Amino acid sequence: MTDTPLARIRNFSIIAHIDHGKSTLADRLIQATGGLSAREMTNQVLDSMELERERGITIKAQTVRLDYRARDGELYELNLMDTPGHVDFAYEVSRSLAACEGSLLVVDASQGVEAQTLANVYQAIDANHEIVPVLNKIDLPAADVPRVKQQIEDVIGLDASDAIEISAKTGLNIEGVLEALVTRLPPPVGDAQKPLTALLVDSWYDPYLGVVILVRVRDGRLRRGQKIRMMSTGAVHGVEQVGVFRPKMVAADDLGPGEMGYITAAIKTVADCKIGDTITDDRHPAAQALPGFKPSVPVVWCGLYPTDADDFEKLRESLAKLRLNDASFHYEPETSAALGFGFRCGFLGLLHLEIVQERLTREFALDLIATAPSVVYRVYRTNGQTEELHNPADMPDGSVIDHIEEPWIRATIMVPDDYLGAVLTLCSERRGQQQDLTYVGNRAMAVYKLPLNEVVFDFYDRLKSVSRGYASFDYAMDAYAPGELVRISILVNGDPVDALSFIAHRSAAEARGRAICAKLKDLIPRQLFKIAIQAAIGGRVIARETISALSKDVTAKCYGGDITRKRKLLEKQKEGKKRMRQFGKVEIPQTAFLAALKMDA
Amino acid sequence: MCDSLALYIHWPFCLSKCPYCDFNSHVRDTIPEARFAAALRAELAWEAARLGHRHLRSVFFGGGTPSLMHPETVADLIADARRWFRADDATEITLEANPTSVEAGRLAAFRDAGVNRISLGVQSLQPDALASLGRTHSAEGAIAALRLARDLFPRVSFDLIYARPGQTLAQWRSELRQGLDLAADHLSLYQLTIEPGTAFETRHRRGDLVLPDADEAAALYEATAEEASRFGLLAYEVSNYARPAAESRHNLAYWRYADYAGIGPGAHGRLTLDDGAIHATRRHRAPEAWAARVEAVGHGTTEEYTVSPIERAREMLMMGLRLREGIDETRFAARTGMVLDEAIDASVLRDAIAEGYLQRDGGLLRATDAGRLRLDALLGALVL
Numbered sequence: 001m002t003d004t005p006l007a008r009i010r011n012f013s014i015i016a017h018i019d020h021g022k023s024t025l026a027d028r029l030i031q032a033t034g035g036l037s038a039r040e041m042t043n044q045v046l047d048s049m050e051l052e053r054e055r056g057i058t059i060k061a062q063t064v065r066l067d068y069r070a071r072d073g074e075l076y077e078l079n080l081m082d083t084p085g086h087v088d089f090a091y092e093v094s095r096s097l098a099a100c101e102g103s104l105l106v107v108d109a110s111q112g113v114e115a116q117t118l119a120n121v122y123q124a125i126d127a128n129h130e131i132v133p134v135l136n137k138i139d140l141p142a143a144d145v146p147r148v149k150q151q152i153e154d155v156i157g158l159d160a161s162d163a164i165e166i167s168a169k170t171g172l173n174i175e176g177v178l179e180a181l182v183t184r185l186p187p188p189v190g191d192a193q194k195p196l197t198a199l200l201v202d203s204w205y206d207p208y209l210g211v212v213i214l215v216r217v218r219d220g221r222l223r224r225g226q227k228i229r230m231m232s233t234g235a236v237h238g239v240e241q242v243g244v245f246r247p248k249m250v251a252a253d254d255l256g257p258g259e260m261g262y263i264t265a266a267i268k269t270v271a272d273c274k275i276g277d278t279i280t281d282d283r284h285p286a287a288q289a290l291p292g293f294k295p296s297v298p299v300v301w302c303g304l305y306p307t308d309a310d311d312f313e314k315l316r317e318s319l320a321k322l323r324l325n326d327a328s329f330h331y332e333p334e335t336s337a338a339l340g341f342g343f344r345c346g347f348l349g350l351l352h353l354e355i356v357q358e359r360l361t362r363e364f365a366l367d368l369i370a371t372a373p374s375v376v377y378r379v380y381r382t383n384g385q386t387e388e389l390h391n392p393a394d395m396p397d398g399s400v401i402d403h404i405e406e407p408w409i410r411a412t413i414m415v416p417d418d419y420l421g422a423v424l425t426l427c428s429e430r431r432g433q434q435q436d437l438t439y440v441g442n443r444a445m446a447v448y449k450l451p452l453n454e455v456v457f458d459f460y461d462r463l464k465s466v467s468r469g470y471a472s473f474d475y476a477m478d479a480y481a482p483g484e485l486v487r488i489s490i491l492v493n494g495d496p497v498d499a500l501s502f503i504a505h506r507s508a509a510e511a512r513g514r515a516i517c518a519k520l521k522d523l524i525p526r527q528l529f530k531i532a533i534q535a536a537i538g539g540r541v542i543a544r545e546t547i548s549a550l551s552k553d554v555t556a557k558c559y560g561g562d563i564t565r566k567r568k569l570l571e572k573q574k575e576g577k578k579r580m581r582q583f584g585k586v587e588i589p590q591t592a593f594l595a596a597l598k599m600d601a
Numbered sequence: 602m603c604d605s606l607a608l609y610i611h612w613p614f615c616l617s618k619c620p621y622c623d624f625n626s627h628v629r630d631t632i633p634e635a636r637f638a639a640a641l642r643a644e645l646a647w648e649a650a651r652l653g654h655r656h657l658r659s660v661f662f663g664g665g666t667p668s669l670m671h672p673e674t675v676a677d678l679i680a681d682a683r684r685w686f687r688a689d690d691a692t693e694i695t696l697e698a699n700p701t702s703v704e705a706g707r708l709a710a711f712r713d714a715g716v717n718r719i720s721l722g723v724q725s726l727q728p729d730a731l732a733s734l735g736r737t738h739s740a741e742g743a744i745a746a747l748r749l750a751r752d753l754f755p756r757v758s759f760d761l762i763y764a765r766p767g768q769t770l771a772q773w774r775s776e777l778r779q780g781l782d783l784a785a786d787h788l789s790l791y792q793l794t795i796e797p798g799t800a801f802e803t804r805h806r807r808g809d810l811v812l813p814d815a816d817e818a819a820a821l822y823e824a825t826a827e828e829a830s831r832f833g834l835l836a837y838e839v840s841n842y843a844r845p846a847a848e849s850r851h852n853l854a855y856w857r858y859a860d861y862a863g864i865g866p867g868a869h870g871r872l873t874l875d876d877g878a879i880h881a882t883r884r885h886r887a888p889e890a891w892a893a894r895v896e897a898v899g900h901g902t903t904e905e906y907t908v909s910p911i912e913r914a915r916e917m918l919m920m921g922l923r924l925r926e927g928i929d930e931t932r933f934a935a936r937t938g939m940v941l942d943e944a945i946d947a948s949v950l951r952d953a954i955a956e957g958y959l960q961r962d963g964g965l966l967r968a969t970d971a972g973r974l975r976l977d978a979l980l981g982a983l984v985l
Contacts, residue, residue: 526815527978528953528958528975528978528979528981528982529952529956549956549975550815550975550978551815551816551818551819551974551975552815552816552818552819552822552974552975553815553974553975553976553977553978554839554973554974554975554976554977555794555839555976555977556791556792556793556794556839556840557791557794557840558839558855558919558920558923559852559855560607560609560854560855560861560863560869560870560871561609561624561625561863561867561868561869563855563869563871563916563919563920564869564881564883566919567912567915567916567919570915570919570980570981570984571915573981574981574984577981585948585949585952585982
């Protein structure tokens with residue numbers, strides 16, 4: 001069953017914007033080729049994680065093998081690679097694409113091309129994919145096939161004259177898609193006689209099987225019982241199981257060139273399976289690894305602290321469990337004067353951060369405080385040393401800093417004309433540098449270089465709000481560049497609150513400092529003594545607010561019968577205070593922290 | 602070492618429950634007067650037996666509505682108290698009364714029973730406010746009862762409640778002035794407080810009852826003190842105003858953290874016994890259960906424990922800082938077994954003094970007017 005000649009194998013992925021119908025099309029393809037009976041079809045078979053379904057995004061790559069008898073009478077093995085759909089996982093996407101020879105570009109015939117589609121399609125072009133445009137939802141009254149075809153040609157530069165017009169929802173012309181895969185995509189190349197090279201596309205933790213590795217074989221054969229070697233680490237494992245997804249796991253004896261499937265090898269954590277690594281035979285190793293391997297590097301960091309200090313161990317265990325299945329996420333213990341014991345966590349991007357936080361809250365029932373996200377800065381000291389900085393609290397004194405570099409991104413924003421002005425204003429407020437501005441019908445596409453630190457600071461929310469939700473946004477990491485960056489410390493009654501300090505460009509520092517002081521003033525209840533809230537750069541105070549003392553707080557009636565109750569109340573109050581975040585004599589309620597960290601510009 | 606005693610006697614019955622009140626009061630179709638009179642006398646005798654022949658500083662009949670008691674019951678209890686303890690001319694014997702005509706008719710009999718101070722629950726001089734506070738008397742009735750009480754008793758006090766929903770500062774000033782015109786030498790002026798489990802709390806939670814915010818409450822409080830002092834009444838405690846030497850001796854015992862015995866349903870006591878420890882006592886709250894217990898074992902105590910030094914320190918600070926006179930540090934040490942500095946946070950003390958909330962000199966720690974206005978928050982930070 002795995003001896004399919006290369007000529008009858010097609011490996012493909014599907015590129016689409018959220019909601020343009022990728023998962024529905026995948027379901028239809030599975031159904032049409034008999035992978036699952038109608039009874040077994042749940043909506044969107046491939047997005048198995050609850051969170052993935054809810055957000056309509058794919059976090060882990062998945063494959064499914066389809067057997068399709070084409071019009072030429074031959075039986076073809078079609079391997080669908082479902083790739084993560086978000087820019088945070090750009091590297092993962094690039095590895096998934098590297099495992100395929102072609103892509104279906106699915107575009108909603110009523111909505112047209114979106115920013116996310118673009119970023120992914122460029123990645124597919126980079127991966128030398130043959131791309132087949134597919135116009136979905138042509139049954140909708142709002143569908144405008146000629147306009148969208150034109151848009152694909154204008155914006156992407158792809159010939160859309162042969163675009164396949166379908167409705168994944170009704171099943172219209174699914175056959176046309178299958179035929180196009182066979183006739184328009186090239187077969188994979190490979191040599192079964194050469195030493196094994198297989199691309200490690202992704203891996204996940206299964207409580208019964210241990211780590212399951214998704215692979216695409218280039219040369220050689222991958223067999224049960226084989227001793228394999230991870231070329232980046234040299235680690236050797238014995239293959240226990242080999243198989244394919246149809247979409248259920250089905251065991252096989254081996255996987256040959258051009259094929260996709262899974263292996264298990266008694267590996268305990270996905271951290272040992274680096275995405276993009278090359279798997280080879282330990283006894284007959286390949287001389288050269290497959291190109292393109294990059295270790296994953298977090299670009300956004302934040303502190304995660306348990307709301308209840310007693311949950312610290314639980315948080316540690318939960319992070320360890322998450323890491324079992326998500327090697328791209330990093331964590332290390334951290335202590336904050338304000339928040340106590342917690343972890344500094346690194347993520348591939350903002351969505352990744354959000355997903356991890358949400359999973360901790362949802363799957364592990366943890367109540368968390370997250371500090372403001374920070375990007376990774378490069379600090380060049382006057383003594384010639386360089387260090388990476390991702391916690392504002394660790395920023396060295398200005399006198400020893402020669403200069404600081406910050407990461408920039410290349411952002412693509414697509415927005416209806418009406419909101420373009422507001423979007424351009426937002427981008428320039430965020431220090432954006434316009435690279436390109438083109439129009440496609442009544443939609444504009446703006447390409448900007450933006451400092452990532454301006455984007456982690458609520459950019460996405462602002463973009464949605466200024467465009468009433470119509471703007472779509474995608475980005476790729478660009479390069480590091482020097483910036484006039486300063487740390488803004490927040491002081492409560494003169495004491496710095498480490499968890500609230502942040503790094504910003506000098507031009508924005510005062511405005512942000514004022515905004516956070518004003519916000520804290522609203523959030524911190526009046527207390528026994530007046531409270532001074534200050535924002536400072538180094539020793540210079542740039543903003544100040546005062547919360548006046550509470551004006552009245554005294555029990556009106558207190559006689560002999562009340563003493564016990566009032567004393568117990570007082571004792572309870574003192575007990576409760578021990579759990580509160582206290583700064584000198586100021587109590588900052590949890591809610592204030594959360595809201596301050598989530599601040600708007 | 603503690604010879605002086607304040608005696609509290611609780612009469613738990615009311616004709617109706619007021620919507621703001623969380624006191625231990627109960628409404629019954631008929632009040633079994635004889636049974637409760639006998640039980641109170643029995644419990645008093647039981648308590649007296651272990652307290653010894655102490656100096657009786659004060660007796661206070663509280664409730665509930667003690668003016669619903671038969672004057673003979675009051676007379677019997679006062680006579681008992683005089684028998685068990687050493688009363689003298691200065692012994693203050695207060696009875697709380699509602700200013701209804703029925704109860705006003707009994708005032709003379711209470712005086713004859715030995716009561717020498719009356720505290721009238723007037724609460725308001727505004728007819729609509731009286732109705733919303735659930736009071737059954739009229740403003741005129743209250744004024745009449747007040748005049749009568751002043752004729753009959755050497756010492757008279759009455760209560761008013763302010764910071765009521767919708768009440769403006771000007772309205773309160775004018776009502777208070779009217780009250781001060783009627784006042785003798787003592788007034789209790791309470792800010793309306795929403796207590797858990799009351800009808801007002803339910804309405805407050807629903808948003809039907811809107812109270813002044815902290816700033817408005819502070820303004821009302823300051824206006825209250827200002828008006829009262831113009832009439833020569835000084836805020837000697839958070840909510841109590843008196844001419845010098847006219848303070849409630851009984852209530853001072855609570856605030857000075859002196860010994861007091863509490864008998865009757867739900868009554869609390871703090872008593873120094875022969876073991877030298879301060880005992881906290883609490884009686885059964887439910888009237889009938891309390892009476893049954895007294896009949897069975899001679900007293901209705903459900904809880905009694907010795908108060909630890911730190912607990913005593915907390916209680917004494919909590920109560921003592923309510924008084925303008927403050928806390929005598931020597932007495933504090935003697936009463937609690939702790940030096941004042943062991944019981945409070947030194948840095949909060951320093952800041953509170955700097956802020957003008959506390960003063961400490963001449964062996965006294967006292968809260969200033971500003972400090973007393975924020976006493977709950979101050980105690981929360983100060984007390985260890």
